[in-house]
Each structure stands twice: as structure tokens, then as C-alpha cells.
Amino acid sequence: MASSGDDLRLLSLIDVGDNVFSSFSDYLKPFSTLSTSRKKQDRATTIRALAKQFLPFLNKSISLLPKRLSVANSDKEARESALDLFRAYELCLDCLELVSAQLACKPHTVQSQRLRMIHCLDVWGLYENVYTEAFKVLEKLRGSDSKSRKSRLLPEVQDGDAEMALVVVDAVAAIFRAVAMSQQLDDKRYRKVLLLLEEVGGWLRSV
16 A cells, blocks of 8 residues: 655655656556456456545646656756656556546546646657657547547547647647657658648637
């Protein structure tokens, strides 16, 4: 059972930036039990227990990490530390996503938190990561929409949901910027950008 002392010790590592991912990974290892919970009832029970045990730590972590990563540093050691912190950040978001089913929140709430990480990745010039994570956001949102066709990159427009519209538009804007800044001559990426440009119009009208 995790203790408040464990939480405080691990959260203090964020400021130090020393071996954060490894420490967080060990601490959050109980989430691996979800892969062995095959029965729906057993899985739900496990998720509730994990949410009760780790949710305060996850919420605090994803509050502190973007503050720590909001300013880039060109120093080699600082960048290595930042990469480790980003791995810990993504781990916390993935764990939060796993227990989100037990939270009284909309499907896009966790994805809005992932966008905060994406903005930090952009600050550090990690455009490949921005591209990958922004598409992950869109895939998660599209997956929650049963009406969405496989041929679409974006979920179907949901009129009246301005919050989700902001998340979708923000993710698309991040992809546009990542493709422009990375300057990769990849036809597939530019074709995807054109498809996004066609689909995002409806969401822009919902913002």
C-alpha cells in the first residue's frame, strides 16, 4: 500500500530531475495487474482500487510536471533530464487514463491533460513526440465516438460541446506546427495535414 510519505518523496524527484521515470515506474507497477484482470467485474474492481490508491499522486504529478517542463534548456544534461521527466509524465497520463472510467468526467478530460504535455514537448522542440502524442489524443477521442468512421482522422462533430471542440482543435494545431517545424519531407504527413484541414472546419465552428 502506498503511503503519503512515498508520494512526497517521489514528487520531490520532479524538482531534482534525477531518475524520475524509473522511480515512478516502480511505484506505479500495480497498474500492470490490469493486464491480468480478464473478467469485466474483476477489472472494474481493480480499477477502483487503483484509483483510490494512486489518483491523488497522479493528479499532483500532472500538476507539477508541466510547470517543471515549461521552460526549455539547451544544456545536454538538462535535456536528458527533461526526456526522463517526459517519460514519467506520459506514464502518469497513461495510468490516469486507465482509471478514468471510475472518474466523473467527460472522455476528453484526460486528453486535455495530455495536451498540456504536448505543449511542453513543443517548447523543448520535440516535434516528433508532439506529432505522435497529438494523434494519440485524436485517436482516443475518435475511439469514444461510435459513429466515427475509420476513414476519418477526427471524431464526428458534437454540437454544443465547446470543451471537446477546443481539445480537438488544439490537437490539430499541434500537429500542423509539428509538421511545419520538423521540416520532414514526408508526403504521408502532408496528406494527413490536408485531411485534417478538411475535417477540422466543423469543429472550429463549435469552438
